[in-house]
Amino acid sequence: MNPTAIGASPRRIDGRLKVTGAALYTADRTFPDMLHAYGVYSTVASGRIVALDLDDARRVPGVVDILHHDNFPRLYRTPRSGISVAKILTTSITDEHRLPFEDTTIHYGGQMVALVVADTFEHAREAAYRVKAQYAGDEAIVDLEHGIRANGLHDAGMGHTRGTAESAFDQSAVKVDTTYRTPVETHNPMEMHATLAWWEHDDLHLYEATQGATVHRNTIAQVFGLTPERVTVDAPFIGSGFGSKLFLWPHSVAASAAAKMTKRPVKLVVPRPFMFTTTGHRPETRQRMRVSASVEGKVTSIRHESVNTTSFIDQYVENCGGMTQSVYSCPNVTVSHHTTNVHRGAPTSMRAPGAAPGLFALESSIDELALACGMDPLQFRLANISTRDEGNDLPWSSNHLREAIEQGAAKFGWDRRHPQPGSMTDGDEVIGYGMAVCNWDAWRTPAEARVRFLADGTVEVTSAVQDIGTGMYTIMAQTVSQLAGLPFEKIDVKIGDSSSPAAPVAGGSWATASVLPAVAEATRNAIAELSAYATQEGGVFAGAKPESLKMEGGKLTDGTRSVDYVEVLDVQRFASADGFAHSNGAPNSDKLSYMSFGVHFVEVRWDPGISRIRVSRVVSAIDVGRVINPLTARNQVEGAIVMGVGMALFEATEYDERNGMPGNNNYAEYVMPVHADQPEIDVILLDYPDLEFNEFGARGIGEIGITGFAAAVANAVFHATGKRIRELPITMEKLMG
Numbered sequence: 001m002n003p004t005a006i007g008a009s010p011r012r013i014d015g016r017l018k019v020t021g022a023a024l025y026t027a028d029r030t031f032p033d034m035l036h037a038y039g040v041y042s043t044v045a046s047g048r049i050v051a052l053d054l055d056d057a058r059r060v061p062g063v064v065d066i067l068h069h070d071n072f073p074r075l076y077r078t079p080r081s082g083i084s085v086a087k088i089l090t091t092s093i094t095d096e097h098r099l100p101f102e103d104t105t106i107h108y109g110g111q112m113v114a115l116v117v118a119d120t121f122e123h124a125r126e127a128a129y130r131v132k133a134q135y136a137g138d139e140a141i142v143d144l145e146h147g148i149r150a151n152g153l154h155d156a157g158m159g160h161t162r163g164t165a166e167s168a169f170d171q172s173a174v175k176v177d178t179t180y181r182t183p184v185e186t187h188n189p190m191e192m193h194a195t196l197a198w199w200e201h202d203d204l205h206l207y208e209a210t211q212g213a214t215v216h217r218n219t220i221a222q223v224f225g226l227t228p229e230r231v232t233v234d235a236p237f238i239g240s241g242f243g244s245k246l247f248l249w250p251h252s253v254a255a256s257a258a259a260k261m262t263k264r265p266v267k268l269v270v271p272r273p274f275m276f277t278t279t280g281h282r283p284e285t286r287q288r289m290r291v292s293a294s295v296e297g298k299v300t301s302i303r304h305e306s307v308n309t310t311s312f313i314d315q316y317v318e319n320c321g322g323m324t325q326s327v328y329s330c331p332n333v334t335v336s337h338h339t340t341n342v343h344r345g346a347p348t349s350m351r352a353p354g355a356a357p358g359l360f361a362l363e364s365s366i367d368e369l370a371l372a373c374g375m376d377p378l379q380f381r382l383a384n385i386s387t388r389d390e391g392n393d394l395p396w397s398s399n400h401l402r403e404a405i406e407q408g409a410a411k412f413g414w415d416r417r418h419p420q421p422g423s424m425t426d427g428d429e430v431i432g433y434g435m436a437v438c439n440w441d442a443w444r445t446p447a448e449a450r451v452r453f454l455a456d457g458t459v460e461v462t463s464a465v466q467d468i469g470t471g472m473y474t475i476m477a478q479t480v481s482q483l484a485g486l487p488f489e490k491i492d493v494k495i496g497d498s499s500s501p502a503a504p505v506a507g508g509s510w511a512t513a514s515v516l517p518a519v520a521e522a523t524r525n526a527i528a529e530l531s532a533y534a535t536q537e538g539g540v541f542a543g544a545k546p547e548s549l550k551m552e553g554g555k556l557t558d559g560t561r562s563v564d565y566v567e568v569l570d571v572q573r574f575a576s577a578d579g580f581a582h583s584n585g586a587p588n589s590d591k592l593s594y595m596s597f598g599v600h601f602v603e604v605r606w607d608p609g610i611s612r613i614r615v616s617r618v619v620s621a622i623d624v625g626r627v628i629n630p631l632t633a634r635n636q637v638e639g640a641i642v643m644g645v646g647m648a649l650f651e652a653t654e655y656d657e658r659n660g661m662p663g664n665n666n667y668a669e670y671v672m673p674v675h676a677d678q679p680e681i682d683v684i685l686l687d688y689p690d691l692e693f694n695e696f697g698a699r700g701i702g703e704i705g706i707t708g709f710a711a712a713v714a715n716a717v718f719h720a721t722g723k724r725i726r727e728l729p730i731t732m733e734k735l736m737g
Contacts (some may be wrong), residue, residue, distance in 0.1 A: 214502045470635075
């Protein structure tokens with residue numbers, strides 16, 4: 001064993017490949033005789049196609065085919081089912097259930113209405129620009145309020161009720177009744193969505209920019225009427241996705257169909273403007289918060305009622321109240337969710353779906369309630385921390401939120417905060433301090449892995465899981481090193497191939513907690529096989545009992561002598577010792593509730609002379625169980641914080657009210673944080689193993705860092721300016737208004 005491997009911060013084993021350009025992403029791949037595909041996208045958000053004039057496009061040199069509603073194979077839909085954690089390895093999920101080119105109806109602006117396939121990218125793009133589409137357009141429903149007026153509200157379920165929140169609110173001494181709004185946010189990962197598809201006989205092969213090779217394989221197999229064994233999806237490197245690459249989108253189906261029709265490999269890269277329309281977004285929300293407290297500052301009621309936009313072809317629920325039912329101790333809670341239809345593409349999960357916008361509303365309203373009670377926001381939260389999951393009436397498996405708040409406050413210097421808004425200055429700048437609690441569900445799913453001790457002295461570990469930039473390659477190697485005592489350079493991690501042992505999608509902050517137990521068990525099984533080889537007739541420990549041996553430093557030992565495992569294999573002339581494992585996923589949720597917790601402390605600086613607001617300093621204290629790799633864990637939280645800065649101050653997809661088309665659909669006009677916007681960040685990782693959750697005590701860390709962050713910024717902005725901004729992003733126009 002190598003007891004120091006878990007909890008260490010080795011260099012990322014995929015780092016050199018990425019910084020040298022040796023890591024190949026889907027769009028980097030090329031095949032001989034490969035064709036290129038380029039989409040034709042609707043210029044109206046509602047209506048139908050009257051005619052497609054393809055003559056001019058077909059005159060472009062190199063055009064092989066043009067796919068559209070009258071030139072496309074008959075494919076199959078997937079069931080409209082939600083994500084089942086227990087069945088994640090066998091499930092089929094699409095984000096947009098409508099098949100490409102299924103009919104002539106236009107459901108949203110930027111919908112793909114045709115696909116040009118040509119010998120070069122340039123020829124395909126030029127021909128796509130020459131396709132002339134004629135539409136019969138209808139009035140587009142362009143935003144949430146328009147959707148409510150036109151379609152009303154639809155009950156989306158996922159609610160929660162305990163006690164009598166309405167009457168408790170009416171009878172309480174201190175009340176806050178406010179509405180918070182968040183805009184559409186678009187994921188915008190650096191790597192474009194892309195598919196490279198080819199067929200060998202009747203088997204389909206894909207390179208795909210996906211966060212879930214196994215689920216993608218299952219889904220596209222169902223679309224084409226194949227068994228999963230006849231589809232291979234390969235995604236060894238992903239340039240992030242933030243949730244937009246979790247599940248199947250129309251471009252993957254279209255590229256696969258084009259490859260089948262042309263009998264040649266086809267590569268399709270979604271252009272950046274149409275990643276704003278066809279590959280998902282975080283939907284627009286409106287959230288009414290009615291919270292109350294006693295004069296002593298105890299929360300007496302919480303009502304969290306949210307509405308989010310969804311498309312006309314898919315029902316997507318942004319679970320804004322999911323965290324609300326459990327964060328604070330409160331006997332009277334009502335959470336409800338509704339949707340309304342608009343002419344936009346299908347929304348999808350975006351980092352901390354539901355919790356990111358939901359905690360903006362909850363933690364802003366809790367701050368307002370604390371101030372209405374005349375209490376310090378930190379002391380108010382400490383007085384109302386939930387000591388058990390009151391939403392499910394279960395004890396927590398592990399909860400160190402109080403310590404997180406206390407450590408974070410001390411590091412941040414919260415005791416220097418003057419309560420009067422605008423009272424803290426530094427030269428021309430007014431300083432504001434804000435805080436917010438953050439939390440996220442802890443999930444585990446089934447997962448599989450295989451570990452092979454090879455005769456050349458290396459160990460191969462395989463699983464179909466993805467590394468979306470989070471360090472999965474490295475922590476899988478750490479797990480094998482921990483149990484086998486081998487150095488990292490001897491461990492070869494191969495992931496992202498659907499023909500490998502099945503794995504869940506890399507999302508929901510469940511990949512680490514799900515996959516590492518499978519890797520550990522596979523490693524132990526491989527060591528057990530080595531021990532069996534060593535103790536059989538002719539083996540190096542012949543006559544001993546296999547269970548009497550253990551592995552240390554890559555050697556089997558009986559306590560008196562040690563033998564390198566390569567010698568064990570060589571004596572028997574075996575190529576390898578193999579171990580496979582399937583972990584069953586979630587522990588018993590009938591006895592304990594599993595969740596991660598934390599807190600953000602934020603300093604903002606407001607210069608009224610030039611109307612500039614910036615986040616200058618952040619301290620985040622995070623309780624996510626045992627930290628497998630502190631370096632990559634901090635990277636995760638820091639990245640989430642920067643994304644939170646974008647959510648709070650910059651990001652919003654804007655739609656033209658006249659036609660429902662996104663207007664700022666590029667990196668130039670969709671404003672995101674850049675290097676100049678980065679605050680000073682200090683991340684505290686509490687590192688309390690949650691051994692009720694898995695053998696490592698690790699919970700997920702990818703999502704929690706963004707939850708609550710926008711509220712912490714908004715609360716700090718109020719402290720600096722005296723203005724309570726309840727609609728994101730917080731722009732200078734709102735502060736000056």
